[in-house]
Amino acid sequence: MRVFVTGASGHIGSALIPELLAAGHQVVGLARSDAAAAAVAERGAEAHRGDATDPDSFLDAVAAADGVVHLAYDHSFTDMAAAAAADLRTVRAIGERLAGTGKPLVATSGTLLLAFGSDGALGFEHDTRPGGSRIDVENAVVAMAAEGVRGSVVRLAPLVHSDLDHHGFAPIMIRIAREKGVAAYVGDGTNRWPAVNTRDAARLYRLALESAPGGTRLHAVEGEGVPLRTIAETIAQRLGIPAVSIEPEQADEHFGFLGPLVQLDNPTSAEATRKLLDWKPEHPDLIADLEAGHYFRTQD
Numbered sequence: 247m248r249v250f251v252t253g254a255s256g257h258i259g260s261a262l263i264p265e266l267l268a269a270g271h272q273v274v275g276l277a278r279s280d281a282a283a284a285a286v287a288e289r290g291a292e293a294h295r296g297d298a299t300d301p302d303s304f305l306d307a308v309a310a311a312d313g314v315v316h317l318a319y320d321h322s323f324t325d326m327a328a329a330a331a332a333d334l335r336t337v338r339a340i341g342e343r344l345a346g347t348g349k350p351l352v353a354t355s356g357t358l359l360l361a362f363g364s365d366g367a368l369g370f371e372h373d374t375r376p377g378g379s380r381i382d383v384e385n386a387v388v389a390m391a392a393e394g395v396r397g398s399v400v401r402l403a404p405l406v407h408s409d410l411d412h413h414g415f416a417p418i419m420i421r422i423a424r425e426k427g428v429a430a431y432v433g434d435g436t437n438r439w440p441a442v443n444t445r446d447a448a449r450l451y452r453l454a455l456e457s458a459p460g461g462t463r464l465h466a467v468e469g470e471g472v473p474l475r476t477i478a479e480t481i482a483q484r485l486g487i488p489a490v491s492i493e494p495e496q497a498d499e500h501f502g503f504l505g506p507l508v509q510l511d512n513p514t515s516a517e518a519t520r521k522l523l524d525w526k527p528e529h530p531d532l533i534a535d536l537e538a539g540h541y542f543r544t545q546d
């Protein structure tokens with residue numbers, strides 16, 4: 247398959263390109279700068295110069311492909327609503343170009359959206375919400391099945407971890423712990439976040455591209471979730487600093503934009519995903535990855 251990948255120069259792209267190439271696919275990666283084009287080429291793919299916010303710059307490449315994986319996202323965390331709206335416009339433009347072709351589009355969402363208002367209930371693939379950031383993309387992609395697009399969505403765990411992860415939530419938590427001299431969790435820290443190894447996530451994207459039925463939501467999680475206290479204690483141990491509980495009112499000051507997120511309880515099941523695509527996480531889990539040390543070496 248000739249696969250067009252947005253976000254090919256990013257973290258998950260760094261695992262997805264080799265995953266696709268090893269399975270015999272050709273990869274064309276969207277690149278908005280010389281540096282991104284060089285990263286895409288270095289990973290063995292062809293770079294297509296364009297910008298995700300300017301569909302005219304890449305829709306011909308979409309049309310020339312046999313399938314699309316959409317990973318690009320504005321992670322500046324300055325205006326989250328604008329980033330989500332831009333993402334929705336990009337996804338809709340890709341879907342319109344693929345309409346009637348039956349080709350696959352694999353888009354990206356996150357499991358955390360299930361945690362808002364869920365009260366710690368285990369989240370399943372069939373769970374959804376009527377609308378909101380990232381959910382609008384999910385719903386748009388699922389609806390594309392009726393328009394002749396084999397659209398599916400991968401909901402990623404908030405912690406996508408591996409030695410390829412240099413600016414995800416794990417490095418941010420480690421940086422905050424270093425700066426504050428303590429690794430914090432909120433309250434008793436029993437609230438859970440799921441995690442997934444980057445390379446396992448990449449394999450799930452490939453499997454979805456190859457065979458997920460249109461309208462499928464998939465969960466990229468290696469287990470139901472890790473208590474935030476366990477994550478903080480592991481970071482604390484590696485850094486030789488204390489792990490401490492903070493009050494909910496202190497979370498924003500301590501964690502910045504992560505403040506509301508680290509209070510969410512987001513247990514998530516991937517049972518349906520595993521069964522549908524015969525996907526099984528095989529790479530080191532979050533705690534093994536934190537204990538392996540690479541996260542702490544890259545921050546020195």
Ligand SMILES: NC(=O)c1ccc[n+]([C@@H]2O[C@H](COP(=O)([O-])OP(=O)(O)OC[C@H]3O[C@@H](n4cnc5c(N)ncnc54)[C@H](OP(=O)(O)O)[C@@H]3O)[C@@H](O)[C@H]2O)c1
Nearest residue numbers: 253255256257258278282297298299317318319402406414
């Ligand atoms: N990593 C995680 O822990 C995690 C967790 C949950 C969900 N996700 C989601 O997974 C997807 C991929 O994440 P990631 O970790 O690979 O992100 P990343 O490392 O920050 O990479 C983002 C990619 O998007 C590209 N991009 C951003 N804006 C663009 C634009 N206007 N035009 C073209 N390309 C643009 C970037 O290109 P440049 O190289 O030019 O910057 C980069 O290739 C995103 O949707 C993200 O929100 C990630």
